[in-house]
Amino acid sequence: MQDRTDSEIYYNRGMAYYKKREYDKAIANFSEVIKREPNHADAYYKRGNAYDDKVDFDNAIADYTKAIELKPDYAEVYYKRGRIYAEYDAYSKAIADFGMTIKFAPEHSDAHGYRADLYREKGEYEKAIEGYNMEIELRPDDPEIYYDRGDTYCEKGEYVKAIEDFSTALELYPRYENAYIGRGFAHFRVGKFEPAIQDYNKVLEMQPAFRKVYAARGIMWLHIREWDYAKSNLTFARNLGVDIIDTFHKLYASVVDFELKNNIQLPEDLAAMLRR
Numbered sequence: 001m002q003d004r005t006d007s008e009i010y011y012n013r014g015m016a017y018y019k020k021r022e023y024d025k026a027i028a029n030f031s032e033v034i035k036r037e038p039n040h041a042d043a044y045y046k047r048g049n050a051y052d053d054k055v056d057f058d059n060a061i062a063d064y065t066k067a068i069e070l071k072p073d074y075a076e077v078y079y080k081r082g083r084i085y086a087e088y089d090a091y092s093k094a095i096a097d098f099g100m101t102i103k104f105a106p107e108h109s110d111a112h113g114y115r116a117d118l119y120r121e122k123g124e125y126e127k128a129i130e131g132y133n134m135e136i137e138l139r140p141d142d143p144e145i146y147y148d149r150g151d152t153y154c155e156k157g158e159y160v161k162a163i164e165d166f167s168t169a170l171e172l173y174p175r176y177e178n179a180y181i182g183r184g185f186a187h188f189r190v191g192k193f194e195p196a197i198q199d200y201n202k203v204l205e206m207q208p209a210f211r212k213v214y215a216a217r218g219i220m221w222l223h224i225r226e227w228d229y230a231k232s233n234l235t236f237a238r239n240l241g242v243d244i245i246d247t248f249h250k251l252y253a254s255v256v257d258f259e260l261k262n263n264i265q266l267p268e269d270l271a272a273m274l275r276r
Contacts, residue, residue, distance in 0.1 A: 007036045011043060014050075023050040041070035045077050057084050075105035082114065091118045109138035113145065120148075125156045143172035147179050150186075159186040177203050177210075184216065193223040211240035215247045222258070227267055234273060248274045 014029030030047035033040050048063030064081040067074055082097030098115035101108050116131025132149035139145060150165030166183035169176050184199035200217040203210055218233030238244045252258040255271045266274075 007033045007040065007043075010036075011040075011046075014043075014046060018046065018050055021053070023054045026050045039070055041067045041074060044070065045074065045080075048077070048080065052080060052084065057087065060084060073104045075101045075103075075108060075111075078104070079108065079111050082111070086114060086118060091122060094118055107138055109135050112138070113148070116152075117148065120152050120155070123155075125152050128152050141172060143169040143176055143179070146172070147176065147182065150179070150182055154182060154186055154189075157189075159189040162186040163190070175206060177206055181213065181216075184220075188220060188223075193220045196220045197224075209240075211237055211242050212247070214240070215242045215244050218244070219248060219251065222264070222266065222270065223262060225264065227270060231270055231273070234270075238273075245274055245276060249276065 010029045010032040014026045014033065017023075017026035017029060027047055027050045030043045030050065033043040034047070037043070044063045044067035048060045048067065051057070051060035051063060061081060061084055064077050064084075067077045068081070071077075078097040078100040082094045082101065085091075085094035085097060095115055095118050098111045098118075101111035102115070105111070112131045112134040116128045116135065119125070119128035119131060129149060129152055132145055132152065135145045136142075136149070146165045146169040150162040150169065153159070153162035153165060163183055163186045166179045166186065169179040170183070173179070180199045180202045184196040184203075187193070187196035187199065197217055197220045200213050200220065203213050204217070207213075214233045215237035218230050218237060221227075221230035221233060234244050237247075248258075252261070254276075255266060255274055258274075259265055
């Protein structure tokens with residue numbers, strides 16, 4: 001009984017030190033708990049958290065693994081270990097851990113989201129979208145999830161769906177700059193150049209120094225033959241250090257390619273600005 005009381009004292013003191021971010025003292029106290037009770041899964045988990053916050057990932061993984069051995073349905077421990085594996089780019093291990101988190105805690109929205117992020121990184125877009133769908137069911141008012149799913153639809157080439165998701169993100173958070181950028185790009189991909197320009201205008205209202213957006217807006221002006229606006233935007237971006245030629249050639253193989261695909265003849269001064 002005395003040992004149990006001592007363990008509780010060390011555990012509670014470890015928690016207090018952890019909340020104060022005195023991680024070494026927290027680790028020392030959780031270690032005393034483990035010394036007295038080697039099967040104390042929570043002590044391993046909490047010590048793992050302290051190691052994690054110290055960026056001592058190897059020891060954190062060791063403690064999380066031990067906590068899982070002692071308590072195989074410990075959902076949050078799988079999640080925390082999965083986060084570290086993701087930091088190490090060990091995507092398969094991270095995905096497996098997030099999967100175990102979801103198995104034991106199906107409404108763990110962050111596990112759905114992080115697993116979806118990793119699937120997207122691996123190019124497994126359908127699985128990523130399934131994960132974001134689940135995350136949206138659990139957190140329907142979070143604009144970042146709609147942005148992430150929209151970005152995934154963009155990578156899949158499903159630009160209409162991407163526009164819908166970016167628009168929802170903007171309804172929830174009207175100053176979401178990346179959502180305007182994403183929607184502007186998706187508008188471009190479906191040939192809606194003026195809505196793309198409007199989205200880039202919104203970004204520049206919020207961030208006038210966002211230099212790459214000037215280049216993107218300049219290219220949109222090319223598509224609707226507004227030569228003066230195009231030239232001023234491209235020139236401004238170039239003067240700010242943007243490689244406008246590289247930006248243009250990420251979209252088109254050459255000036256001739258642009259002209260053929262859009263049935264547009266560029267003025268020579270603009271064409272010269274964009275040739276390699």
